[in-house]
Amino acid sequence: MRFERKRGGRRQPELNMSSLPDLIFTVLFFFMIVTTMRSVPQKVGFQVPTGTELAKHKKQPSTLYLFIGRALKSQGTNDADDFAVQVDDKVVSLEDVASYVARYKEELLPDEQEEMVVVMKIDENAPMGMVTNVKQQLRKAGALKVHYAAVGRRNMREGEW
Numbered sequence: 001m002r003f004e005r006k007r008g009g010r011r012q013p014e015l016n017m018s019s020l021p022d023l024i025f026t027v028l029f030f031f032m033i034v035t036t037m038r039s040v041p042q043k044v045g046f047q048v049p050t051g052t053e054l055a056k057h058k059k060q061p062s063t064l065y066l067f068i069g070r071a072l073k074s075q076g077t078n079d080a081d082d083f084a085v086q087v088d089d090k091v092v093s094l095e096d097v098a099s100y101v102a103r104y105k106e107e108l109l110p111d112e113q114e115e116m117v118v119v120m121k122i123d124e125n126a127p128m129g130m131v132t133n134v135k136q137q138l139r140k141a142g143a144l145k146v147h148y149a150a151v152g153r154r155n156m157r158e159g160e161w
Helices: 020-034 094-106 110-115 128-141
Strands: 063-071 083-087 090-092 117-122 146-148
Touching: 063 094, 063 128, 083 094, 083 128, 090 094, 094 128, 117 128
Parallel strands: 063 117, 117 146
Antiparallel strands: 063 083, 083 090
């Protein structure tokens, strides 16, 4: 029995594209889950100080962010040395910090009130007197757990971050 070759050569098999939409939606879903959006708009400018002995803060629902930094020009000030206090997404006066924090604490569940943490992000050039006054206001509001935010720097002697 003799085998005959077909004329025209071999055809390449076509690429099966039926699973491509599943792959695209899987990648899209992955990026939607992994991406985090900034929840608090920044209304004060600050340069975070550096430190060597740092620990990570676990993000929890009972965390209140407090920023102390230079007031941005959009907040109605022209003086570059004018510092402002931002609690979550509102710029507040120093006297209003205690009342704002107390209102925030009242809205939490009783278990969350005990675990409430205030994370302070402070400009490295902010006057220490202002930081002390804010801490006094936090004491009045009963917010006693305070964490300070900083970025790591390289320790040149030991060669560690």
